Amino acid sequence: MDESEAMLIRRCQQGEKEAFAPLVRKYAGAASGTAYVLLGCYEDALDASQEAFVRAWRHIKRFDLASPFYPWYATILRNVCLGRLKSRARRKTVALAEGHADGRSDADPVLLAERNEQRDRLWHAIMRLPLHHRGVVLMSHFEGMSYRQMADALHIPIGTVMSRLHNARQALRGHLTGEAP
Amino acid sequence: MSCERFNPLLSGYVDGELVAEERRRLEEHLATCEACRRELEGLKSLKEDLAMLKFKEPSDVELERYWAGVYNRLERGIGWILLSVGAILLLSYGAFQFIEGLIRDPAVALVVKVGTCALVFGLVVLFVSLLRERLTVRKVDRYSKEIDR
Numbered sequence: 289m290d291e292s293e294a295m296l297i298r299r300c301q302q303g304e305k306e307a308f309a310p311l312v313r314k315y316a317g318a319a320s321g322t323a324y325v326l327l328g329c330y331e332d333a334l335d336a337s338q339e340a341f342v343r344a345w346r347h348i349k350r351f352d353l354a355s356p357f358y359p360w361y362a363t364i365l366r367n368v369c370l371g372r373l374k375s376r377a378r379r380k381t382v383a384l385a386e387g388h389a390d391g392r393s394d395a396d397p398v399l400l401a402e403r404n405e406q407r408d409r410l411w412h413a414i415m416r417l418p419l420h421h422r423g424v425v426l427m428s429h430f431e432g433m434s435y436r437q438m439a440d441a442l443h444i445p446i447g448t449v450m451s452r453l454h455n456a457r458q459a460l461r462g463h464l465t466g467e468a469p
Numbered sequence: 470m471s472c473e474r475f476n477p478l479l480s481g482y483v484d485g486e487l488v489a490e491e492r493r494r495l496e497e498h499l500a501t502c503e504a505c506r507r508e509l510e511g512l513k514s515l516k517e518d519l520a521m522l523k524f525k526e527p528s529d530v531e532l533e534r535y536w537a538g539v540y541n542r543l544e545r546g547i548g549w550i551l552l553s554v555g556a557i558l559l560l561s562y563g564a565f566q567f568i569e570g571l572i573r574d575p576a577v578a579l580v581v582k583v584g585t586c587a588l589v590f591g592l593v594v595l596f597v598s599l600l601r602e603r604l605t606v607r608k609v610d611r612y613s614k615e616i617d618r
Contacts, residue, residue: 305543309536316535321524338535342542400525410518428484429519435486446486447477454480457515464515 293357300348308348312341315358318430319365321400325426326369328415336372340365362431363441366423373419413463421456428453472498472505479505483512564589 299307319340323333344351344361351360400411414425427433427441438453439446478495481487487495499506527535571577571585 305540308543309540312536312539313532316532317524317526320527320535334535334538338538338542341539342546345539345543346546400522402521402523402525406518407522410522425519429516429522430524435481435484450481450486451477453484454477457480457512461511461515 294353297348297351297353297357300345301351305345308341308345311357315361318358319361322362322365322426322430323369325414325422325430326366326419327372332372336368337365340368343368359431359433359437366441409464410460413460416463417456417459420452421459424449424453425456425460472502475502475505476508479509479512482509483516 293311296307296311300311316337319337320333323336323340324330327333327336340361343364347364351357400407414422417425423442424438427438433441435446435449435453438449442449444452475495475498478487478491482492482495499509568585568589572582
């Protein structure tokens with residue numbers, strides 16, 4: 289973590305809300321994008337990522353300054369998103385009426401930088417993956433996590449991470465070539 | 470060993486995540502298997518394509534709105550806590566007064582007194598049970614510990 293970020297977090301730990309603003313601004317794009325991949329809905333993604341920032345603030349005193357901020361925040365964000373998906377599953381009928389019960393029907397790549405036809409196709413292919421595949425693609429390719437970090441975050445063995453990521457990539461290739469079911 | 474057994478290793482190879490022994494075995498297999506070499510090329514190409522996907526940075530206006538949303542929730546948190554504490558205190562006091570008055574009132578039939586007490590006692594038991602369940606789940610929920618780092 290760079291020094292200025294550590295300084296900001298130290299100020300946050302002393303209760304200074306203004307010091308939290310630069311952190312939120314710095315990671316808002318990545319946070320919204322991550323939530324969007326998991327939830328498949330733009331409004332939900334914005335709301336969930338903001339809620340995760342609020343939770344991060346509430347627990348900021350427990351944050352270890354020797355660790356980087358974003359992976360810590362990303363774990364909170366994933367939990368917020370998974371919680372929302374669970375409640376969405378519980379009120380499935382309502383979610384169906386809203387049009388995004390499977391978390392991926394609203395898959396417009398609005399949060400992508402530098403779009404073109406190929407990237408849009410890839411994005412749509414990612415959003416067609418089941419949640420557990422989308423999760424590992426997100427962690428590996430968007431968050432740059434190692435297999436060890438993913439295994440720790442998901443509480444699964446490294447071998448499972450490797451095969452899950454491989455299956456996700458195979459499914460992605462299948463969607464891109466039109467060979468997927 | 471069949472290609473199927475080597476397949477997941479291809480992803481680990483592309484990501485530089487294999488241990489030396491796995492890498493050696495895979496490279497030996499790749500030297501003799503064209504299908505796996507093609508598969509490997511496909512995975513490398515996909516990884517390059519995925520590396521081109523980036524989330525866009527929000528505009529200054531969007532960031533301001535976003536931060537305002539977070540800030541408002543932070544402020545509201547204190548409000549909710551105070552509101553909840555106040556409501557619990559007032560409701561408990563009101564319930565106590567009501568039950569005390571009911572029990573002391575000779576005009577109220579015994580069945581109503583017993584029924585009301587059972588109702589209130591049941592609510593308290595349910596509340597405590599739910600609270601205990603929440604606390605137990607929180608204690609064993611692996612996700613709640615993610616915050617501790």
